[in-house]
Amino acid sequence: MGKIDKEKVKKDLTVSTNTLDNAVDQQAGLVWYYGEQWAEAEKKMKDAKLDLELVEAQLKNHYYAQGKITVDQMNALVTADQSYVDASEKYIQTKYDVDLLYMIMKALDHKKDSVNNKVKMFLAELYPEIKQGMVDESAFRKVQAEIAHKEMKKVIRPFKGVKK
Numbered sequence: 001m002g003k004i005d006k007e008k009v010k011k012d013l014t015v016s017t018n019t020l021d022n023a024v025d026q027q028a029g030l031v032w033y034y035g036e037q038w039a040e041a042e043k044k045m046k047d048a049k050l051d052l053e054l055v056e057a058q059l060k061n062h063y064y065a066q067g068k069i070t071v072d073q074m075n076a077l078v079t080a081d082q083s084y085v086d087a088s089e090k091y092i093q094t095k096y097d098v099d100l101l102y103m104i105m106k107a108l109d110h111k112k113d114s115v116n117n118k119v120k121m122f123l124a125e126l127y128p129e130i131k132q133g134m135v136d137e138s139a140f141r142k143v144q145a146e147i148a149h150k151e152m153k154k155v156i157r158p159f160k161g162v163k164k
Contacts (some may be wrong), residue, residue: 003039003102015121022114027122038101045094052087059084103149113133 012030015023059078063069069077078084127146 004097004104009104013104015111015118017118020115020118020122023083023111024119027108027112027115027124034104034108035069038105041094041097041101045098046118048087048091048094052084055081055083055087061087067092 012026012034054079059081060074063074063077
């Protein structure tokens with residue numbers, strides 16, 4: 001996983017009435033894309049934690065073998081060792097990446113809710129029966145059929161008048 005492009009994330013999380021179709025079409029792909037990055041980042045974080053624990057154990061073993069030393073002295077020597085500092089920094093960075101991707105996933109979930117609400121508002125403007133809350137199952141099916149019919153006309157219209 002590379003560095004997270006925060007500008008791309010902002011763009012991916014933005015939704016407006018003008019981009020509603022794209023938002024609906026892209027939502028599942030975005031969840032997959034960032035979910036895969038999140039899973040990869042979690043794996044790297046777990047690997048970094050294991051590396052940190054290994055470095056710590058090796059250093060403690062090394063310092064313990066050098067003679068009598070108190071626990072506080074050993075901990076001070078371990079945490080000051082450059083290999084421990086490097087492993088610790090790597091773990092902290094991978095934890096940051098996991099936390100950031102977690103927040104992106106939460107934002108995508110919020111975006112899903114936002115898209116659903118914008119779709120409902122858009123449909124309410126087109127179909128007053130939805131806005132008035134008088135929608136039963138048959139009225140909802142009627143609205144769905146009308147939308148499907150309009151979309152089908154868009155596809156069929158270019159072929160109108162074309163002979164076989």
